[in-house]
Amino acid sequence: MIVFDLRCGQGHVFEAWFASSAAFEDQRQRSLVQCPVCADTGIEKAVMAPNVAAKSNSRPAVTPETVKAALHALATAQQQALEGSRWVGKSFATEARAMHLGDQEQEAIHGQATLAEAKALVEEGVPVAPLPLPVLPPEQSN
Numbered sequence: 001m002i003v004f005d006l007r008c009g010q011g012h013v014f015e016a017w018f019a020s021s022a023a024f025e026d027q028r029q030r031s032l033v034q035c036p037v038c039a040d041t042g043i044e045k046a047v048m049a050p051n052v053a054a055k056s057n058s059r060p061a062v063t064p065e066t067v068k069a070a071l072h073a074l075a076t077a078q079q080q081a082l083e084g085s086r087w088v089g090k091s092f093a094t095e096a097r098a099m100h101l102g103d104q105e106q107e108a109i110h111g112q113a114t115l116a117e118a119k120a121l122v123e124e125g126v127p128v129a130p131l132p133l134p135v136l137p138p139e140q141s142n
Contacts, residue, residue: 001017001018001019002017002018002019002020002021002024003015003016003017003018004016004017004018004024004045004046005045005046005047006033006035006043006044006045006046007043007044007045007046008034008035008037008038008040008041008042008043009040009042010035010037010038010040012035012036012037012038012040013046014035014036014037016033024045028043071133074132074133075133078131078132078133078135082110082131082135084108085108085109085110086107086108086109086110087109087110087111087135087137087138088109088110088111089111089112089137090111090112090113091111092109092110092111092112092113092117093113093114093117093118093120093121095109095111096109096113096121096126096128097121097124097126100124100125100126100127110131110135113128118130
């Protein structure tokens with residue numbers, strides 16, 4: 001069903017329900033639609049605003065400020081998580097595997113790994129996780 005705001009030739013505006021736009025046109029052309037105030041059958045669709053109900057689960061609009069604040073919070077959380085972690089650079093896969101096998105003492109590390117190296121670590125059961133944001137090596141950071 002669809003609802004239309006309609007207007008007669010005398011300017012009266014009223015609302016009517018139809019099965020479809022085609023059903024409205026068919027009934028209008030056969031003069032079956034008439035004004036409830038004056039019975040005029042010269043009916044046209046009136047300008048109407050759409051009736052869009054607000055969703056109960058609607059989210060607030062995303063603005064550049066909210067994105068910037070979220071990225072800042074994420075960067076701060078990542079920085080705090082990496083405190084006490086040692087940068088190992090490109091030797092991450094080798095060192096993570098050595099710790100997992102017991103060949104090296106366990107410690108928190110972070111560094112770089114290729115996609116193939118990361119997949120191999122996961123397949124071997126080495127507990128690793130990607131960082132959400134890039135990390136600069138200590139020699140490149142401010």
